[in-house]
Amino acid sequence: MRTSSRFICAIPLIAVAILGGCATAAPSGDAITRLQVRRDAQPRAAAVHRSLGIALYKADRIPEARAALSEAMRLDSRDGATALYLGLAAEKQGDLAAAREAYVSYLRHGRTRGVRSQLQARLATLQRRELEQAAKTAVASEATIGTSAGHPRVVAVMPFRFTGSDSSLRPLERGMAELVTTDLARSSALTVVERARMQALLNELALQQGSGDPATAVRAGRMLQAGRLVQGGILLVGAEQLRVDAAIVDVPTSAAVGGAAGDDRLGALFDLEKRLVLDLFTSLGVTLTAAERRAFDQRPTRSLAAFLSFSQGLMAEDAGDFDAARRFFDNAFRIDPGFGAAAQRAATAADIVAGEQVTTETVEAQAATGTEGQVAAAAVQGTVLATASSAEMASTLSSVVNDVNTTQSGTAAAGTTTVGGGNPNPSAPGRDPVSEGSGNDSPTTRAAKVVIVIGIPGTTPTILPAGRP
Structure with missing residues (x-):
């Protein structure tokens, strides 16, 4: 739905x-x-x-x-x-x-x-x-944090850098980083820094959008306690051909220790990204399990138009314009109703605006x-209003059930409570004068169903007819 x-x-x-x-x-x-x-x-x-x-x-x-x-x-x-x-x-x-x-x-x-x-x-x-x-x-703690090296299995992904004549594809800088982050996180062997956390730090460091300063990137990696940093670029060749390069940087030494590259048609962007990340896994020494590979093979969308709108939403989000981000995410979801990540992002952006x-x-x-x-x-006023918390309501409900769950002799199950006017002699079975006079007061076992309706504040409870579940 x-x-x-x-x-x-x-x-x-x-x-x-x-x-x-x-x-x-x-x-x-x-x-x-x-x-x-x-x-x-x-x-x-x-x-x-x-x-x-x-x-x-x-x-x-x-x-x-x-x-x-x-x-x-x-x-x-x-x-x-x-x-x-x-x-x-x-x-x-x-x-x-x-x-x-x-x-x-x-x-x-x-x-x-x-x-x-x-x-x-x-x-x-x-x-x-x-x-x-x-x-x-x-x-603020950079001097202290920077002295301890991050674990090599902790990976941070930087926004990619786009180069090309078609500026409408520039949002792929964020979109590609999101795809790579999501796919690297499929492996339980890696801890991947969330893209939002990375971007918050980049914003704090006043890194210009898309500038990709390598020194600042490594600095951010150190503060995030990442041992490896993935950064790369997207090159548009002609009108329809893309080349994507990604380098793996060892954060403590700032040296490149691996990477991946590939090229394909713009329309094959998602296949290109999958091949790129598989090569990154190889460079990182990671082998996916069968279950991880099945999860990895999933695609958030197969619509390039929806993904471009989604990427625009990420750019607006990073710029702090959540109302615009919501509109872009909503548009992505409109283009592809199966794009669950877009719907989730739209809801989050709307919540942030509100x-x-x-x-x-x-x-x-x-x-x-x-x-x-x-x-x-x-x-x-200096007084205490006793209200029923969930625990108190549970206790009260249990008490009510005990009060109405009588034994076949008519005595309350708890043995201490009588129902109605009550039997003045709790040791004797309760008698119904009408049924006793007709000879139908035999103490046979009977079953009954008690429905207790607890209304939620602000709603009107629905009472079902007798016999309805």
């Missing part, structure tokens, strides 16, 4: 921002003190730590808030409100990895649909920012409309 890319409109986020005034105000000092006293009295109560953490967050005491919320998460890892505010606190501290982990937890356990949509988009943006943050750290509009304030304002808003409102 053809699935179009996900694109989140900015209008709902603007509406949320307008509603931001409805979000809970900062708590008083007395409210926080009451929660601290209760925490000391109930050190293992996850809900208390959660409410204290939210109150501290609202008071802009972020380090303390994060500590309290981390403890709440340790005590109950399936509480949505805890995960949400832990992520918000971590993001305010600039700890993007911790924020992402907490937001992923919210997507599993959180209940407010609008918050889930915003965080889904925000995660793509955070992942991009994590790459940028890692690149800055690598550059995620850039999401802030901790818009997320919190959206949360105010759901269960988490009720929890936060109570926390600001």
Whole structure:
């Protein structure tokens, strides 16, 4: 089934921002003190730590808030409100990895649909920012990182350099690098640096697009802890003939230690790339298993037009224009509906565009409309709102089932609960006066089916007719 890319409109986020005034105000000092006293009295109560953490967050005491919320998460890892505010606190501290982990937890356990949509988009943006943050750290630590040699089985692939009169083929610089990266990663013997990670570092080093400075490339390889670097060029000969060269560079010594080359018609680009990578495997001393070879033989698309549009999307992505990237990826998917990588990239680019509009304030304002808003409102008042986490719901459901799963004598299975008015004598079998009067009160074994419908917030449950599964 053809699935179009996900694109989140900015209008709902603007509406949320307008509603931001409805979000809970900062708590008083007395409210926080009451929660601290209760925490000391109930050190293992996850809900208390959660409410204290939210109150501290609202008071802009972020380090303390994060500590309290981390403890709440340790005590109950399936509480949505805890995960949400832990992520918000971590993001305010600039700890993007911790924020992402907490937001992923919210997507599993959180209940407010609008918050889930915003965080889904925000995660793509955070992942991009994590790459940028890692690149800055690598550059800042270059003197230290550069002294340790990368493992020869760790490979980084640089963008190729295009030379030719047809500028419409220049995006193949990115597209070819993506194909080579994907195919080299088919081997479990190699660890291949992700193209996005490589590009983030190149951007940080201010490497001009397509310049291919060999010294800068090796420098990037060292900072990525790669032992081998693949870099090459694409030459257009005439109007339809391509020549592709790729060199394998030993990063510690900057010496070429292998490579591959080939030429073919433009229309045979994908076959040419496969031959090139097989030669690279040989130079790297790698032999593919049968399963790896089958995976390697797969092609993301057989449409050159779709691949060119995909490559344009990669160029736009590397330039930071994710809206344009989304359009190019969508076009590639339109040309070839079987081009799964294009659809995935389009969805990611759309999420990044939407995620850039999401802030901790818009997320919190959206949360105010759901269960988490009720929890936060109570926390600001210095009280604890007991909500059912996934674990608590499971326990409650088990209790309900035990209550209605009676024995044939009519006594509750747990032996401690009666149903309806109950039998005043729990040791005696329950009697139904109507069936007893008709002589049909024989204690025969009967089977019954109980359907418990738990509605998801924001949806209307469907009740099936009797007898339907």
